[in-house]
Amino acid sequence: MAFYRSTVLVSMDPVCVEKGALEVKERLIQELDRLNLSEEVQVLESPHIGDPSKEGPDILVYPEGSHYIALTKESVPLLVMEHFIKGRELKQYASKMRDIIDEELSEPKEKEIRIILQNIGKIDPRNIEDYIALDGYMALGKVLTEMTPEQVIQVILDSKLRGRGGAGFPTGLKWKFARQAAGTRKYLVCNADEGDPGAFMNRKVLEGDPHSVIEGMIIGAYAVGASQGYIYCRAEYPIAVSTLRIAIDQAREIGLLGEHIMGTDFSFDLEVRMGAGAFVCGEETALISSIEGSRGEPRVRPPFPANKGLWASPTNINNVETYANVPRIINQGVEWYASMGTEKSKGTKTFALAGDVSHTGLIEVPLGTTLRDIIYDIGGGIKNNKEFKAVQTGGPMGGCLPKEYLDLPVDYETLGNAGSIMGSGGMIVMDEETCMVDIARFFMEFTQDESCGKCVPCRVGTRRILEILERICDGKGRPEDIPMLRNLCDEIIQDSLCGLGQGAPNPVVSTMKHFMDEYEAHIFEKRCPAKVCRSLITYHIMDGECTGCTVCARNCPVNAITGERKMTHVIDTGICIRCGICAQVCAYHAIEVN
Amino acid sequence: MPTIKSIEDLKRIREEAQKIREMRDQTDKVQIVVGMGTVGIAAGARETLKAILGFIEKNHLADVILRQTGNMGLEGQDPVVQVFLPNQEKVTYGKVTPAVALKIMEEHIVKGNVVLENKIEA
Numbered sequence: 001m002a003f004y005r006s007t008v009l010v011s012m013d014p015v016c017v018e019k020g021a022l023e024v025k026e027r028l029i030q031e032l033d034r035l036n037l038s039e040e041v042q043v044l045e046s047p048h049i050g051d052p053s054k055e056g057p058d059i060l061v062y063p064e065g066s067h068y069i070a071l072t073k074e075s076v077p078l079l080v081m082e083h084f085i086k087g088r089e090l091k092q093y094a095s096k097m098r099d100i101i102d103e104e105l106s107e108p109k110e111k112e113i114r115i116i117l118q119n120i121g122k123i124d125p126r127n128i129e130d131y132i133a134l135d136g137y138m139a140l141g142k143v144l145t146e147m148t149p150e151q152v153i154q155v156i157l158d159s160k161l162r163g164r165g166g167a168g169f170p171t172g173l174k175w176k177f178a179r180q181a182a183g184t185r186k187y188l189v190c191n192a193d194e195g196d197p198g199a200f201m202n203r204k205v206l207e208g209d210p211h212s213v214i215e216g217m218i219i220g221a222y223a224v225g226a227s228q229g230y231i232y233c234r235a236e237y238p239i240a241v242s243t244l245r246i247a248i249d250q251a252r253e254i255g256l257l258g259e260h261i262m263g264t265d266f267s268f269d270l271e272v273r274m275g276a277g278a279f280v281c282g283e284e285t286a287l288i289s290s291i292e293g294s295r296g297e298p299r300v301r302p303p304f305p306a307n308k309g310l311w312a313s314p315t316n317i318n319n320v321e322t323y324a325n326v327p328r329i330i331n332q333g334v335e336w337y338a339s340m341g342t343e344k345s346k347g348t349k350t351f352a353l354a355g356d357v358s359h360t361g362l363i364e365v366p367l368g369t370t371l372r373d374i375i376y377d378i379g380g381g382i383k384n385n386k387e388f389k390a391v392q393t394g395g396p397m398g399g400c401l402p403k404e405y406l407d408l409p410v411d412y413e414t415l416g417n418a419g420s421i422m423g424s425g426g427m428i429v430m431d432e433e434t435c436m437v438d439i440a441r442f443f444m445e446f447t448q449d450e451s452c453g454k455c456v457p458c459r460v461g462t463r464r465i466l467e468i469l470e471r472i473c474d475g476k477g478r479p480e481d482i483p484m485l486r487n488l489c490d491e492i493i494q495d496s497l498c499g500l501g502q503g504a505p506n507p508v509v510s511t512m513k514h515f516m517d518e519y520e521a522h523i524f525e526k527r528c529p530a531k532v533c534r535s536l537i538t539y540h541i542m543d544g545e546c547t548g549c550t551v552c553a554r555n556c557p558v559n560a561i562t563g564e565r566k567m568t569h570v571i572d573t574g575i576c577i578r579c580g581i582c583a584q585v586c587a588y589h590a591i592e593v594n
Numbered sequence: 595m596p597t598i599k600s601i602e603d604l605k606r607i608r609e610e611a612q613k614i615r616e617m618r619d620q621t622d623k624v625q626i627v628v629g630m631g632t633v634g635i636a637a638g639a640r641e642t643l644k645a646i647l648g649f650i651e652k653n654h655l656a657d658v659i660l661r662q663t664g665n666m667g668l669e670g671q672d673p674v675v676q677v678f679l680p681n682q683e684k685v686t687y688g689k690v691t692p693a694v695a696l697k698i699m700e701e702h703i704v705k706g707n708v709v710l711e712n713k714i715e716a
Contacts, residue, residue: 003651005643005660040647063659087630087662132604133611141601254607255597263599 004039006084009046009060016056020072024057027076037084055095068093104204105362109378113340114364115348116201116324120208125243128250131211137256139330143219144264149179152223156326158334160346165191165282165319166394166423167499168345168412171326174316177306178224181314188226188268189291189310189317190217192233192240193275193282196395197446199426201350202320204362206233206240209324210247214270216323218256219330221268224316228269232287235274244272279450282424283498284317286452297454298498319424321350342368345411349425356383356431365410372406375429386431390514394423396443397503399510400436419510421503435532436515437522440508441469447504458501461492465508475535477523485512531593534578538594541569541582545590552582552591624658624703629674631665637672638691645692646675649699658703671714677702687712 010025025043032038050058055069066089068079075093082090105121108114123130131137143152157172178186190213194202205213217229233241248270251257259267273291280286281296288310290296309315325347329337338346345367351374354360358380365374371391375381382388390400393410399420401408408414412422430439448462465488468481489505489512496502512519521527528536541552541561548566553559560576563569571582583591598604628634628643643662650658666674671688675695678684685708687698694712701707 003647003655005647005662040643063661084662085630085635086632086664087628088664129607129611130615132608133615135608137604138608141604145601253597255599262601262604 004042006041006064007062008041008043009049009062010043011047011049011052011056011058011060012045013048013052013056015052016058019052019056021057023073024059024071024076027073028059028080031077031080032084035080035085037080041084050095058095064089067095069095104200106359109363111369111373111377112364113348113366115328116205116212116321116350117208117362117364119212120204123209125208125210126246128211128247128254131209135331136211136327137215139327140215140218140256141262143222143330144262144266149223149225152219152330153179155329155334156223159329159337160341160344161322161325161329161337162345162412163319164321164325164349164424166421168422171318171322174306174318175220175223177304178226178314178316181307183314185228185313186224186226187310187313187315188217188221188224188229189284189287189305189315190229190231190320190323191282191284191287191317192231192237192320193287194234194237194320194424195277195279195282195450196424196426198354198428199352199395199424201352201362201425203237203240205320205324205350206237207243210240210244211251212324212327213320214244214247214251214257216326217270218261218268219326220316220318220323222266224314226316227267229271230291230310231270231272232275232281232291233272234277236277241272241274248272278452279446280452280498280500283500286498287317288315297452298500300497321425340366342409342411344413349410349422351425351427353379353427353429355427355429356386356434357381357429358383367411368409370407370409371401374410374427375406379429382429382431384431386433388429389432389434390430390436390439390511392420392428392430392439392507393426394421395426396446397421397500397506398423398426399506400430400439400514401510402514419506419513421506433530433532435473435528435530436511436518437469437528438473438530438532440511441466441473443507444469444504447500451500451504455495455497455501457492457495458497458504461488461496462501462504464488465492465505469508472519472522473528473533473535475522475526475533477519479523481523482512482516482519537578538573539571539576539578539580539582540592540594541571542590542592543568545588547588547590549587551585551587555581555585557581623678623680624655625661625676625678626658626703627661627663627676627678629664629666629668629672629676630662631672633665634672634674639673641692642673642675642690642695645695646699649696653699653704655703668714674714679703679706686714688714 029043032041049060057071058069060067079090082088153172153175161171162168192202221229257269275281278296281290283298284305286296286298305315305317341347348364348366350364353363363378388403390402392398392400393415401418401420405418415422444466448466451458451462453459468485471477489509492505493502518529521529526536531537546568550565553561553569558575558577560572561569628639630639668674673690675687675690676684698709701709
């Protein structure tokens with residue numbers, strides 16, 4: 001491969017292209033060619049560099065890392081002359097280079113402990129030797145040469161590791177059931193169907209440290225006596241899937257998968273199966289039927305997968321993070337693992353912090369860390385100095401907890417008792433400008449859409465709840481809606497077949513419990529306290545503040561604003577569609593929302 | 595890579611992999627900087643730069659970064675080349691003709707011996 005002393009990345013963001021990025025690139029190539037630099041400087045395209053609307057078209061020059069912004073094709077010759085011939089940074093177009101940071105995973109904060117995420121970014125996920133260099137597969141070596149399957153199960157039982165998919169079932173117990181189940185052929189499955197909106201803990205692990213999951217699975221297979229394993233990963237995670245496939249091939253090549261692993265009598269092989277993106281396929285029985293090639297629908301439990309799972313054989317299913325914990329527990333011991341966490345929940349948990357919090361992204365904390373520590377110390381508090389209103393844990397089936405719960409130590413039991421769930425680790429923070437009825441409606445829209453339709457309570461019930469919530473947000477709520485919602489939620493929770501239906505009403509139940517005043521304001525006063533629900537708000541121009549500059553009238557998409565120049569303008573609320581553009585463009589903050 | 599037949603095999607691979615990791619951390623970023631101010635260019639810095647580029651390409655050197663900078667302020671010494679090896683003092687060379695540049699590459703970058711004839715003492 002040719003060696004270039006410098007590489008130029010040209011941002012090909014659509015906005016940059018619109019502003020002339022293609023011409024900039026073309027001129028750059030011409031100019032480099034003219035000065036005989038085309039063999040020294042390589043020009044490549046990049047999907048996105050800086051902020052396209054303010055900085056585009058922009059380029060990034062390596063190895064210096066210079067970021068030039070707001071370029072035109074006319075500015076290119078000067079840039080090439082200065083930067084590439086004379087070696088000087090052209091200050092007039094240079095922007096202060098931003099630190100290259102991983103927005104999904106930043107450096108650990110003080111209260112974090114990274115175990116599952118520790119290798120990510122530090123090893124090459126596509127090179128098995130890099131994982132081995134950091135004691136990778138040593139736990140497997142120890143298990144295969146020094147321990148019986150029963151001993152492995154005992155260690156996992158003693159560690160009190162619990163299912164990280166959300167339900168928190170003791171992993172050791174699950175393995176024990178699968179080991180004891182009658183059957184000659186057993187399977188081991190990894191649930192990598194991470195479907196909660198905004199959650200990407202598992203994706204990051206699969207993309208950044210796939211061997212930790214594979215090693216955990218091989219150890220699990222040895223413990224339960226499985227000979228074949230599947231990783232069920234969603235097709236929306238193409239990089240995770242390709243990384244996993246490379247990792248599995250590499251492990252097989254050096255004899256860590258396949259027949260007679262590490263020269264022992266134990267044989268196990270792995271395969272990646274892709275899911276088509278149905279949320280319900282994260283439910284274990286639906287996942288199993290999807291791997292079998294059938295429609296991804298759950299079935300009644302018992303029999304549990306440990307007795308009758310994949311192709312009616314005993315099957316052990318765990319989540320990505322659960323398996324990734326296993327090698328660490330074997331290597332570093334039960335005592336070390338039990339030193340973190342609460343009495344009933346040991347170890348750490350990864351969370352995807354999202355919403356109105358200053359630092360969003362992945363974090364990992366010992367179980368038992370309080371919500372306040374997570375949101376304020378690690379997450380940096382609420383964005384833009386606003387007030388905290390609620391936090392929703394556990395994805396779309398979790399509950400919303402108000403500020404009285406901020407000092408709650410996060411573990412399976414405390415969250416469950418507070419009316420929420422641990423889930424796989426989504427955590428959405430909401431500020432004071434969030435309407436809780438609207439949030440409940442939003443999550444019901446998701447679960448209603450993702451309901452597989454097999455059982456009536458979930459299929460019909462979620463639809464009815466959504467209709468009522470839409471009605472309330474639309475200003476047409478009726479007094480009897482509140483008892484009706486309560487009733488529906490109870491029935492759906494009790495009668496649904498699987499976790500999706502049983503959890504779907506959670507956002508409604510928890511917001512009704514903690515934010516009933518907002519429901520009442522919507523229904524009885526036809527008012528949205530957070531000023532979010534469009535049917536319940538009006539825009540009004542304040543008399544003393546308006547300067548009559550006409551900006552609002554010119555920007556109104558439906559011409560609802562009238563008024564003479566230099567006179568106070570008026571919004572016709574009959575025409576107004578409450579888009580809020582006038583309030584955004586008004587330089588005098590003269591527009592109020594009621 | 596050999597197949598792992600025992601825990602000893604695994605440990606052997608681990609040791610080798612650790613060495614590779616260490617080496618990778620060390621050889622990280624050899625930097626060569628060529629002074630390309632007006633004086634430098636007039637003195638033939640472009641030819642020097644091309645000679646270095648050619649050497650890197652011909653010898654498939656990985657982890658070498660070639661950069662340019664403006665006038666280094668060393669009058670009468672152009673073309674000037676600076677070499678930064680990891681964890682070592684930088685070395686500044688003066689009057690680096692393409693032939694000298696190749697010598698620096700051969701001796702200093704590859705073998706680690708400073709070319710004393712052209713070294714400018716700080």
